[in-house]
Amino acid sequence: MYAVVGATGNTGRVVARTLLAADEDVLVIGRSxxxxxxLVSEGxxxxxxxxxxxxxxxxxxxGALAAYCxxxxxxxxxxVPGFLRSVGVALSAGIHEAGVQHVVFLSSIGAQHETGTGLIVALREQEQRFAKLSGVSVLSLRAxxxxxxxxxxxxxxxxTxxxxxxxxxxxxxxxxxxxDIGRYAAGRLASRDFEGAATQELLGPRDVTLEEAVRVLGAAIGKADLRYVQRSFEEFEETAREAGMSASAxxxxxxxxxxxxxxxxxxxEGRSAESTTETTIGDYAEEFAKIYDAVGK
Known part of the structure; x- marks a missing residue:
């Protein structure tokens, strides 16, 4: 059996469905x-x-062979860092107590740095927390x-x-x-071909600027005049607070x-064949256009 944390999220849902499509037994974990x-209706x-x-x-x-965390x-x-730390400690303890031997963990590029990267610092800390578990092999995906x-x-x-x-x-x-992250994670869970504490960057098909991405998305939704605007940090922080984010967040x-x-x-590490994935910003723009149209209805 494979356990999937965050199974209703963007990557976890794909991990679960990919494994189910391969006729694997999957336990999906969530708050609700x-x-x-x-996912239960899918098996x-x-x-x-x-x-x-x-x-x-x-x-x-x-009873899990492996887990996606x-x-x-x-x-x-x-x-926020304290909350993430409490989740990380609970996941690590649960993995250890249950005797799970393989974990694929969703991390991020930038996790090579100990400090100065905001939210990503918590991901680095969790990479290290998992690495200290005896008898557990962990693959951290730095996406x-x-x-x-x-x-x-x-x-x-x-x-606007x-x-x-x-x-x-x-x-x-x-x-x-x-x-692409979900499919890759599911493949590595199924193969369990990693030992010890390993990392793997996942970088998409190529680097893209936000200005280019916005042009592509604008064309896909029929808004050729869609523009990218770099907000000041002061404006971003004010808007985030108004949206209900805590000062810590x-x-x-x-x-x-x-x-x-x-x-x-x-x-x-730099781009490689292993870290390069398929879906382009143009491919994603087609999916985004459907979501954009649906939200507007």
Whole structure:
């Protein structure tokens, strides 16, 4: 059996469905049993519980050959790093107590740095936490910037005709589809061909600037005049607070964006055949257009 944490999310859902399509036994883990129902209807077993609870995670992971793990973020948490740390400790304890021998963990480019990368620091800490577990082999997937992040910009597109973030518009970024991450993770879970503590970067097909990505997305949704705007950090932080993010969340997000702009959140190993995935920004734009149209109805 394979256990999948965050099974209703962008990557976890793909991991679960890929393994189910290969006739594997899959346990999907999430906070809400209701949200897990679509995967149950496809053949998965479900476990509803808190990823902050080590005992629950030990029960969930019991009997699993391997597990897909990630750290879900709560942007309203008073202490975001503390919340992520508590989740990481619970996952590690659950893996250890259940005797799971292989873990694929969703990390990020930039996790080679100990400090100064905001949210990504928690991912580095979790890589190290898993690496200390005796008898557990862990593969940390250091993925690039998710193309799916553009979904959060649909309101801005409709209201202002822009996509706006604090990131530099001319900064080449390794953009990757969550679908590609999920398929890759499922393959490595099934093969369990890694030992000890290993990392693997996943960088998408090529680096893309936000200015280029916005042009491609604009063409796909019939808005050739769609523009990218680099927000000031002050404006970003004010908007984030108004949206309900905690001061802690705003702080770690700002630090992460600054680290992107400074070139710290980048590939450590350089692009290779193994780290290059298939889905292009043009491919993703077709999917984005369908979502954009559906949201507008």
């Amino acid at each position: 049993r209701e949200r897990l129902k679509p 998965a077993e479900a476990f509803a519980g808190s990823v902050e609870d080590a005992q629950s995670m030990s029960i969930a992971f019991s 990630l750290l879900p973020v709560r942007y309203d948490a008073e202490d 690039g910037w998710f193309m799916e992040n553009f979904r959060g910009q649909i309101r801005s597109i409709r209201e 005709g822009t996509i706006a973030t604090p990131l530099r518009g001319d900064l080449p970024i390794p953009m990757i589809s969550a679908h 705003v702080r770690v997000l700002s630090e992460m964006y600054r680290a992107f702009n400074d070139g710290r959140v980048a590939s450590e």
